[in-house]
Amino acid sequence: MSTRDDEYDYLFKVVLIGDSGVGKSNLLSRFTRNEFNLESKSTIGVEFATRSIQVDGKTIKAQIWDTAGQERYRAITAAYYRGAVGALLVYDIAKHLTYENVERWLRELRDHADQNIVIMLVGNKSDLRHLRAVLTDEAKAFAERNGLSFIETSALDSTNVDNAFQNILTEIYRIVSQKQIRDPPEGDTIRPQNVEPIDVKPTVNSDSVRKQCCQ
Amino acid sequence: MQKTLSMYKQFLRQLHCYIIIIFQGVTPSLRRSVWKYLLNYYSWESTQKERDQVAKEKKEEYYRMKTQWMTMTKIQEDNFSDYRERKSLIEKDVNRTDRTYTFYAGDNNPHIQLLNDILMTYVMYNFDLGYVQGMSDLLSPILYLLQDEVDTFWCFVGFMEKVISNFDVDQAGMKEQLQHLHTLVAFIEPELSTYLDNHDSGNMFFCFRWLLVWFKRELSQEDVMKLWEVLWAGLPCPNFHLLICVAILETEKRALMDNNYGFTEILKHINELSLKLDVNFLLNKAEGIYRQIEESAHANDNVREILGLPKIENGNLDSPNTASFTYLDTTADHASVNIDTNEVSYERGISNSYL
Numbered sequence: 391m392s393t394r395d396d397e398y399d400y401l402f403k404v405v406l407i408g409d410s411g412v413g414k415s416n417l418l419s420r421f422t423r424n425e426f427n428l429e430s431k432s433t434i435g436v437e438f439a440t441r442s443i444q445v446d447g448k449t450i451k452a453q454i455w456d457t458a459g460q461e462r463y464r465a466i467t468a469a470y471y472r473g474a475v476g477a478l479l480v481y482d483i484a485k486h487l488t489y490e491n492v493e494r495w496l497r498e499l500r501d502h503a504d505q506n507i508v509i510m511l512v513g514n515k516s517d518l519r520h521l522r523a524v525l526t527d528e529a530k531a532f533a534e535r536n537g538l539s540f541i542e543t544s545a546l547d548s549t550n551v552d553n554a555f556q557n558i559l560t561e562i563y564r565i566v567s568q569k570q571i572r573d574p575p576e577g578d579t580i581r582p583q584n585v586e587p588i589d590v591k592p593t594v595n596s597d598s599v600r601k602q603c604c605q
Numbered sequence: 606m607q608k609t610l611s612m613y614k615q616f617l618r619q620l621h622c623y624i625i626i627i628f629q630g631v632t633p634s635l636r637r638s639v640w641k642y643l644l645n646y647y648s649w650e651s652t653q654k655e656r657d658q659v660a661k662e663k664k665e666e667y668y669r670m671k672t673q674w675m676t677m678t679k680i681q682e683d684n685f686s687d688y689r690e691r692k693s694l695i696e697k698d699v700n701r702t703d704r705t706y707t708f709y710a711g712d713n714n715p716h717i718q719l720l721n722d723i724l725m726t727y728v729m730y731n732f733d734l735g736y737v738q739g740m741s742d743l744l745s746p747i748l749y750l751l752q753d754e755v756d757t758f759w760c761f762v763g764f765m766e767k768v769i770s771n772f773d774v775d776q777a778g779m780k781e782q783l784q785h786l787h788t789l790v791a792f793i794e795p796e797l798s799t800y801l802d803n804h805d806s807g808n809m810f811f812c813f814r815w816l817l818v819w820f821k822r823e824l825s826q827e828d829v830m831k832l833w834e835v836l837w838a839g840l841p842c843p844n845f846h847l848l849i850c851v852a853i854l855e856t857e858k859r860a861l862m863d864n865n866y867g868f869t870e871i872l873k874h875i876n877e878l879s880l881k882l883d884v885n886f887l888l889n890k891a892e893g894i895y896r897q898i899e900e901s902a903h904a905n906d907n908v909r910e911i912l913g914l915p916k917i918e919n920g921n922l923d924s925p926n927t928a929s930f931t932y933l934d935t936t937a938d939h940a941s942v943n944i945d946t947n948e949v950s951y952e953r954g955i956s957n958s959y960l
Binding site for chain 2: 459
């Protein structure tokens with residue numbers, strides 16, 4: 391299935407990162423396929439899926455990359471940060487260590503991703519109320535201090551999953567569309583890849599190539 | 606005496622190879638016994654008495670190591686973060702290993718507990734490596750077949766010895782294999798190799814999962830067992846798993862190129878081949894590719910070395926420098942000029958990616 395002739399105005403690449411077992415793959419499957427799999431396997435290497443949403447009447451296609459959480463594989467997975475305009479940094483609200491490691495992941499992004507990448511801190515597994523080990527306010531304060539947006543989600547019962555993606559994609563869209571007003575692309579085409587602070591190819595699909603409603 | 610032993614060993618090897626390759630559907634009980642040899646639990650030339658002795662000693666050794674982690678106190682654990690991390694990762698991973706198979710399905714499945722115990726004991730056996738993701742995938746089919754904790758552990762140890770470089774901290778083993786794979790593709794399918802290079806995929810990262818766990822995620826349990834037997838036997842050559850990769854890529858070449866797939870679509874296409882591959886077809890095809898290389902007059906030494914074939918005899922190929930120089934020299938036809946360029950861009954791709 392090719393994605394080239396899909397109907398969209400913007401294509402944003404977003405990476406899911408965070409410790410192993412925090413629920414990255416299930417956040418992805420909940421958002422893109424509305425599925426949650428208790429028997430899901432650990433991710434080896436990277437996988438990705440897409441879903442389109444509407445913001446301000448524009449169709450935004452999110453290409454979400456799910457990566458292996460174990461530190462050992464970062465040499466490989468970091469190669470996939472290239473071109474990402476957003477990152478969901480996920481921890482497990484019931485496992486404090488996964489929250490403590492958030493700083494390491496932020497360093498990882500600083501080292502390997504675009505400096506202007508939009509980052510959202512995501513406390514997943516909010517359904518595990520009785521096992522909560524990370525306080526919402528603590529994580530929220532941390533996110534504020536570090537200039538990240540913040541949300542708690544549950545891929546299992548769907549709480550806030552759509553909101554999390556919707557929020558980060560909207561935030562990226564605002565930045566990109568403002569940037570376009572400030573700094574209109576020359577001739578709308580042939581923009582060198584990966585040199586813009588935010589690497590988004592604006593309005594890549596002209597109306598003439600749009601298919602009849604497919605989303 | 607020495608000669609008789611070596612002939613006997615040879616005979617056994619051939620017998621087993623025969624069983625595996627010709628009668629691919631070996632029965633579970635025969636397979637249970639064959640795997641112990643293939644994974645160096647028993648040596649090929651051992652007598653029954655020696656095997657009994659080995660089994661006894663290995664059993665004691667296993668339980669000694671198991672007791673070490675089982676008797677760790679809470680304070681010890683609290684003061685040992687590396688251990689705690691490994692323990693937690695193992696727990697997370699066994700609970701998501703092959704849960705769709707009946708053998709591992711359901712709550713409180715005792716086989717999940719066994720996976721956990723064997724991996725924890727492996728941490729004590731090889732603390733430097735500890736536990737790395739992917740290892741539970743390698744263990745699962747062995748336990749499924751042998752259904753014995755101690756035998757499974759030692760066979761797993763044998764398997765890990767064969768693939769331990771896949772789990773290097775710096776991933777050097779994986780990088781080398783990806784590079785070797787590129788070299789093979791460049792030789793067998795230069796057009797595809799050029800295409801991949803020109804589409805940001807010359808680093809072959811999209812084959813990472815195949816190589817890391819030897820197609821465990823791509824094949825059914827039954828098929829992966831069949832494939833692993835062939836690979837463990839080292840037949841028909843070392844690194845045969847790379848030729849399986851080449852066989853898949855050759856099969857998918859038209860789909861990748863005709864659709865003009867780029868970096869992301871290539872990855873997606875390859876990921877989606879999972880559980881759609883035919884292991885018998887791939888084994889046959891990969892063997893065909895091997896024969897082709899074996900008989901090829903212009904297979905350069907880089908390619909031959911990967912597959913354990915003797916270097917071409919022409920006097921000055923022994924030093925690595927001359928070998929790589931000759932590699933470029935002997936490939937001065939149209940296709941091979943591409944190989945040359947590809948190799949350069951590939952090297953660049955690899956180093957960029959890791960910066």
